Amino acid sequence: MRFPSSKAQEDMYKEAKSSYFDLPALDISVAFPQATPASIFPPCASDYYQFDDLLTLEEKxxxxKVRKCMEKEVAPIMAKYWEKAEFPFEVVPKLGALHIAGGTVKGYGCPGLSITASAVATAEVARVDASCSTFMLVHSSLAMLTIGICGSESQKQKYLPSLAKLNTIGCWGLTEPDNGSDASALRTTATKVNGGWVLEGQKRWIGNSTFADILIIFARNTITNQINGFIVKKDAPGLQAxxxxxxxxxxxxQNGDIVLKKVFVPDEDRLSGVNSFQDTNKVLAVSRVMVAWQPIGIVMGVYDMCHRYLKERKQFGAPLAxxxxxxxxxxxxxxxxxxMILVGWRLCKLYESGKMTPGHASMGKSWITLRARETVSLGRELLGGNGILTDFLVAKAFCDLEPIYTYEGTYDINTLVTGREITGISGFKPAVVRQQSRL
Structure with missing residues (x-):
């Protein structure tokens, strides 16, 4: 038997393809008219215990305002950008106009929100799109908050007003290729030179880093061996993202790999309030609360989507509901x-009263993300085949939750933080490592 040559096969394929394969995909409203896609976002149906009653007027x-913006401006375009793995820069001015960047930071053009208002805003962004909430979290609750807590007065005046308007964008560089959960063991170095510092090293998984205007970078001081923080400009020679x-x-x-090759940072851009790894925990304590509210928002959106879908979609002569x-x-x-909402709300109240501990924050983040995983999986089941389409939100949310389950401390690491707090015994290093360190 003789088979057509590869050239003949190619010609046959092109001819067949030109007849019908080049047609664009049907619009989802035509292909599946029985249910409304997430581009027209469903009304909120998830506040069953009337959580709104616990909020102040400002928080409501x-x-x-965040819900209205996200449903109108982001919901119609999120699936398109998610599929292309591109960032929707067109929505940045709209997010900036909400005046939520900077969260709890007061003054310098920042909103000075209560931590509850900031958490609720985080959830409302995540309800429609988790990626947008991560963009805001990195910019606001990590980069801006670090300057707000650990920066000098001149650094706050110089950087925060523009960051608050989202006219400039920030990122936060702690994680490295060799040090994720063991972040305090970072290897990026900072060497003192005349008039400033020279940074050498590598960072990984840094959100916003490919387009950020300023990068908050943590490095080990070669003299003190302690962790210091630095504000690095995007155009600094030797910086690559x-x-x-x-x-x-x-x-x-847009997560990035950052390489720092003899990057000079002037003394004025060293964060004077970061002199040990413990100083980073002042920021992480707040940001971990915000991260806990991301899954809350995600599952709210998934539930809202499923609630509408089950009433619209019919099988066996009846609505799926x-x-x-x-x-x-x-x-x-x-x-x-x-x-999840009540745990998140209580976490905010503990913080506001000065009673929140690292264990509280870690248990909140780990437990909430665990429940979110379970909840989104149920939503995936409820939507059947449509549960794997980004058009109906749940598939995208299912995937987006996975990195959130991991970042700002994996589920396991956060449980160890709480475990150490309630037992007084650290379980971070295996016994064999502890024994070797004593030798």
């Missing part, structure tokens, strides 16, 4: 959300 107003490709989650977020199994899953999702 913050929630509503390249995008990490092939992510399955938070695809809109009429079936007992589906109702049970929907109620289980709703119950999880109420518990």
């Amino acid at each position: 107003e913050t929630r509503q 390249t995008k990490i490709e092939n992510k399955i989650g938070l695809r809109i977020v 009429a079936f007992q199994l589906n109702q049970q899953k929907l109620v289980q999702m709703l119950g999880n959300i109420q518990a």
Whole structure:
């Protein structure tokens, strides 16, 4: 038997393809008219225990203005950008106009929100798109907050007003290729020279880094061996930031690899309030609360989507919402959300009263993300085949939750933080490592 040559096969394929394969995909509203896609975002149906009653007027107003912006400006375009793994720069001015960047930071053009208002804003952004909430978290609750807590007066005046308007963008560089969970063992170095410092090293998984105007970089002081913080400009000679490709989650977020080769930072851009790794924990304590509210927002959006979908989609002559199994899953999702919200709210109140400990924050983040995983998985089941399409939100949320489950401390690391606090015994290093260090 003789087979056509490769050239003949190619010609045959081109001819066949030209007949119908080049047609564009049907619009989802035509291909599947029975349910409304997430580009028209569903109304909120997840506040079953009336959490709004616990909020102040300012916190309610913050929630509503963020919700309105996200549903109107971001929902229609998020799937397109997620698929392309590109960032929607067109929404940055709209997010800036919300005046939520900087969160709890007071003065310098920052909003000075309560931590509850900042948390609710984080959830409302995540409800529509988790990537946008991560962009804001990195910029606001990491980069801006570090300057707000650890920066000098001149640094606050110089950088915060523009960052608050999102006229300039920040990122936060702690994680390294060899040090993720063991972040305090970072290897990037800072060497004192005349008039400043020289940074050498590498960072990885740094959100916003490919387009950030300023980069908060943590490095080990070669004299004191302690961790110091620095503000690095994007055009600094020797600085390189390249995008990490092939992510399955938070695809809109531009995570990058940063390489620092003899990058000079003037003395005026050293963060005087960062003199040990413990100083970074002042920032992480707040940002971990914000991260805990990201999954809350994600599952709110997933529930809202499923709630509408089950009433619109019909099978066996009835809406999917009429079936007992589906109702049970929907109620289980709703119950999880109420518990997650109340844990997150209590975490905010502990912080406001000065009673929140690292263990509180870590348990909140780890437990909430665990429940979120369960909740989004149920939503994925409820949508059947459409549960794997970004058009209906749940598939995207399912993937976006995975990196959130991991960053700002994995589930396991955060449980160890709480475990150490409640037992007084550290479980971070295996016994064999502790024994070797004593020799």
